[in-house]
Amino acid sequence: MGTRCEGLRDSLSPIAYYEEYSHFRLDCLKIDDNKELSMSANEDLAKERARCDFNVSEITNILDGGIERTKQRKKIESIALSNGKCCDVTPEETLGPKERYENAIRKSCLYTKIVKDQVLTLTGLEVLGSNSSVLRRTADAFFKDISPFLLHLGMFVPTIMGQGTPEQQSYWLPRALDFQIIGTYAQTELGHGTFIRGLETTATYDPDTEEFVIHSPRLTSYKWWAGGLGKTSNYCIVVAQLYTQGKCYGIHPFIVQIRDEDTHMPLPGVRVGEIGPRMGFNTADNGFLGFDHYRIPRNHMLMKNSQVLKDGTYVKVASHSKLTYGTMVFVRVMLVNEVAFNLAKAATIAVRYSAVRRQSEKISGEPEPQIIDYVTQQHKLFVCIATAHALQLSSNWLWKTFSAVLADMRGGNTENLPELHALSSCLKALSTSDSAALIEQCRLACGGHGYMLSSNLPLLYSFVTATRTYEGDYTVLLLQTARFLIKAWEQAESGNPVTPTVSYMEEAVVGNKYKWNGSAEGIIKAAYYVAAGKISSSVTSIRKRMKNGKAFEDAWELTGVQLVAAAEAHCRAVICDVYRKETVRLTANSSPNVKTVMDQLNMLYLSHWALERTGDLLRYTSTTEDDIISCQQRYEELLAAIRPNAVGLVDAFDFPDEILQSTLGAYDGRVYERLMEEALKSPLNAEPVNRSFHQYLKPLMQGKL
Numbered sequence: 001m002g003t004r005c006e007g008l009r010d011s012l013s014p015i016a017y018y019e020e021y022s023h024f025r026l027d028c029l030k031i032d033d034n035k036e037l038s039m040s041a042n043e044d045l046a047k048e049r050a051r052c053d054f055n056v057s058e059i060t061n062i063l064d065g066g067i068e069r070t071k072q073r074k075k076i077e078s079i080a081l082s083n084g085k086c087c088d089v090t091p092e093e094t095l096g097p098k099e100r101y102e103n104a105i106r107k108s109c110l111y112t113k114i115v116k117d118q119v120l121t122l123t124g125l126e127v128l129g130s131n132s133s134v135l136r137r138t139a140d141a142f143f144k145d146i147s148p149f150l151l152h153l154g155m156f157v158p159t160i161m162g163q164g165t166p167e168q169q170s171y172w173l174p175r176a177l178d179f180q181i182i183g184t185y186a187q188t189e190l191g192h193g194t195f196i197r198g199l200e201t202t203a204t205y206d207p208d209t210e211e212f213v214i215h216s217p218r219l220t221s222y223k224w225w226a227g228g229l230g231k232t233s234n235y236c237i238v239v240a241q242l243y244t245q246g247k248c249y250g251i252h253p254f255i256v257q258i259r260d261e262d263t264h265m266p267l268p269g270v271r272v273g274e275i276g277p278r279m280g281f282n283t284a285d286n287g288f289l290g291f292d293h294y295r296i297p298r299n300h301m302l303m304k305n306s307q308v309l310k311d312g313t314y315v316k317v318a319s320h321s322k323l324t325y326g327t328m329v330f331v332r333v334m335l336v337n338e339v340a341f342n343l344a345k346a347a348t349i350a351v352r353y354s355a356v357r358r359q360s361e362k363i364s365g366e367p368e369p370q371i372i373d374y375v376t377q378q379h380k381l382f383v384c385i386a387t388a389h390a391l392q393l394s395s396n397w398l399w400k401t402f403s404a405v406l407a408d409m410r411g412g413n414t415e416n417l418p419e420l421h422a423l424s425s426c427l428k429a430l431s432t433s434d435s436a437a438l439i440e441q442c443r444l445a446c447g448g449h450g451y452m453l454s455s456n457l458p459l460l461y462s463f464v465t466a467t468r469t470y471e472g473d474y475t476v477l478l479l480q481t482a483r484f485l486i487k488a489w490e491q492a493e494s495g496n497p498v499t500p501t502v503s504y505m506e507e508a509v510v511g512n513k514y515k516w517n518g519s520a521e522g523i524i525k526a527a528y529y530v531a532a533g534k535i536s537s538s539v540t541s542i543r544k545r546m547k548n549g550k551a552f553e554d555a556w557e558l559t560g561v562q563l564v565a566a567a568e569a570h571c572r573a574v575i576c577d578v579y580r581k582e583t584v585r586l587t588a589n590s591s592p593n594v595k596t597v598m599d600q601l602n603m604l605y606l607s608h609w610a611l612e613r614t615g616d617l618l619r620y621t622s623t624t625e626d627d628i629i630s631c632q633q634r635y636e637e638l639l640a641a642i643r644p645n646a647v648g649l650v651d652a653f654d655f656p657d658e659i660l661q662s663t664l665g666a667y668d669g670r671v672y673e674r675l676m677e678e679a680l681k682s683p684l685n686a687e688p689v690n691r692s693f694h695q696y697l698k699p700l701m702q703g704k705l
């Protein structure tokens with residue numbers, strides 16, 4: 001194939017070459033003069049499917065949350081995917097920034113119309129609740145990168161729902177849900193993202209006109225980053241320091257109109273634009289926003305948790321001071337599901353490719369093996385499948401916890417909010433960090449072809465790695481969890497009851513060392529003992545530093561590395577525990593082979609993390625070197641046991657090719673054919689000679705530059 005394309009230029013006169021070139025793309029699809037590139041599915045993948053020993057759709061149903069939900073998902077997917085109008089003739093990543101954005105808007109509008117006209121009529125508002133992850137999945141058939149509308153349904157609408165009074169909701173929600181207005185969430189500023197109490201934008205109440213004056217006092221107070229802010233949104237939630245009657249009451253959310261509803265021009269007093277090229281998110285017009293004494297009506301402050309009365313009196317309604325942070329908690333919970341979904345996509349691509357790709361010789365002279373037959377490749381990939389399961393099941397569990405706490409809070413009970421904040425913070429931190437690392441591992445596992453944008457792995461990585469930062473940086477969120485853990489430890493030490501997710505401390509404070517036991521339950525218990533050991537060490541360090549004269553804040557800061565490690569260990573133990581319990585629960589009525597393979601994956605995850613943390617096990621439990629050796633052996637046996645079912649396991653994620661959007665991961669395994677088909681769509685292949693040859697190359701080569 002290569003010879004024919006490469007040799008073309010040399011063998012023909014320029015005119016013949018040009019004429020021939022119109023056939024260039026077609027010709028390149030020929031392997032030799034008679035044989036076109038194969039359209040039939042890859043045989044190795046077919047064999048893999050034949051040897052899979054479990055019912056794939058049973059696992060699909062488990063991951064979807066039941067057979068009915070699978071049916072519903074497929075129905076929504078088929079409605080959305082049957083609309084071919086959105087397909088890109090030219091791959092979106094080969095367009096310039098402006099065209100890319102315009103194309104993303106075109107597709108967002110078409111997709112929104114499909115959702116409004118067809119999906120909403122099918123599911124009603126349920127589409128925003130239990131079906132929202134299905135919509136998220138389906139959207140990937142339309143966008144390889146991010147839709148400029150993501151923040152509208154992702155944060156603008158949820159903030160109105162979570163922070164608005166019933167009257168405000170009934171005014172804004174119908175307009176927002178009908179896309180009569182498009183909004184985003186502008187909290188982060190140039191100068192501050194993490195420390196939101198330090199935000200600088202001000203909202204000063206003027207009782208004479210019953211308005212708030214929104215102002216950006218300096219460059220660092222400009223809003224920065226909000227998705228869809230640069231060009232798309234005409235409204236946004238602005239988080240600003242509230243001043244009334246000469247006093248600052250801290251940050252509060254306001255609905256602010258920034259563009260004219262008809263002309264879309266920025267309104268006077270508003271300065272808005274896009275922030276420029278980024279590592280990913282390049283179709284999401286992330287924006288900047290500044291205000292020059294810009295006035296909004298009093299009732300545009302979202303007043304569910306606190307109010308400013310007409311005369312300027314400030315009234316606190318909420319029973320907990322951090323309820324204004326509610327949208328962030330909601331999005332952190334949602335993100336665990338989001339990254340599980342993206343990791344499952346990466347694992348599907350890399351596993352299918354690894355079954356198609358053959359490389360090197362295991363034994364000299366024998367056929368080249370499928371690369372999935374190398375144990376090192378299995379080590380890279382199977383943990384990705386297991387982690388996608390672990391995160392998916394943890395995310396379902398976290399969603400239930402979130403819903404229960406929300407229901408309590410509706411009744412005025414905020415008692416469980418600290419535990420929810422601690423859990424959602426660490427699960428967000430670990431799930432995003434694990435997923436980003438494992439998606440990159442999938443890319444590396446695909447060798448050179450994994451580096452192609454058409455594999456979709458680089459794009460998946462670019463937006464999943466951002467999840468580690470946005471909605472709360474990894475370290476910062478783990479430190480939030482650490483605050484909760486240290487307090488819980490002190491409670492357990494003094495014999496007071498602690499909340500369910502830290503109940504392991506009650507046993508651990510006594511100081512016993514846990515004796516290793518290689519069963520699933522044994523490994524989970526060991527993981528909790530490691531967490532307890534790290535929390536205890538952090539407490540000891542803080543106390544020692546304070547004894548040596550440090551203030552608590554300094555002692556805390558100096559112990560930061562240990563505190564982050566303790567929160568990480570706690571979260572890992574929680575994930576291991578939830579993943580185990582949910583696997584056992586969800587497969588209770590499954591067929592024996594499904595039970596077996598789900599158990600193998602679960603054990604693989606547990607053994608993987610035990611082996612990753614051998615130092616901790618040796619330090620904080622009574623694990624011996626022999627225990628580690630047997631754990632390693634078990635892990636390697638699990639790789640071999642999972643190997644025949646690997647393709648079946650990723651098929652069970654049930655991604656249509658339109659959603660996967662990958663040359664390497666398509667169901668039929670036509671990897672090489674697709675790579676060539678995509679290469680030929682490159683704009684550089686649209687003409688035989690690029691004009692730079694005449695402008696620069698030729699003068700250089702002829703010494704005339």
Ligand SMILES: CCC/C=C/C(=O)SCCNC(=O)CCNC(=O)[C@H](O)C(C)(C)COP(=O)([O-])OP(=O)([O-])OC[C@H]1O[C@@H](n2cnc3c(N)ncnc32)[C@H](O)[C@@H]1OP(=O)([O-])[O-]
Pocket residue numbers: 150185187188193194195196197227322325326328329417418421470471472473476480483484
């Ligand atoms: C598609 C892309 C979309 C992206 C969008 C974005 O990125 S949007 C932008 C996203 N931006 C971000 O995500 C910014 C990340 N930054 C933040 O969320 C906050 O600045 C902070 C949490 C780091 C600190 O906040 P702070 O300085 O106000 O607090 P503090 O540390 O002084 O702790 C005081 C007490 O409050 C407690 N508490 C805190 N939060 C919560 C909560 N949510 N709930 C309940 N409780 C909470 C805490 O546990 C502590 O309790 P304790 O121990 O005293 O009993």
Ligand SMILES: Cc1cc2nc3c(=O)[nH]c(=O)nc-3n(C[C@H](O)[C@H](O)[C@H](O)COP(=O)(O)OP(=O)(O)OC[C@H]3O[C@@H](n4cnc5c(N)ncnc54)[C@H](O)[C@@H]3O)c2cc1C
Pocket residue numbers: 151185186187188191192193194195224225226227281286466469470471472473474475476479
């Ligand atoms: C793709 C993308 C989309 C985004 N979308 C939005 C959006 O729609 N709306 C919006 O409002 N924002 C958005 N953001 C902003 C995002 O929420 C912030 O970037 C994020 O919260 C991190 O804050 P920061 O940038 O201030 O980082 P910094 O806080 O400056 O972090 C820099 C470093 O300092 C460390 N650090 C900071 N504070 C502490 C501490 N207390 N202790 C120890 N270490 C610390 C961090 O760990 C990190 O290593 C987006 C960001 C990205 C990348």
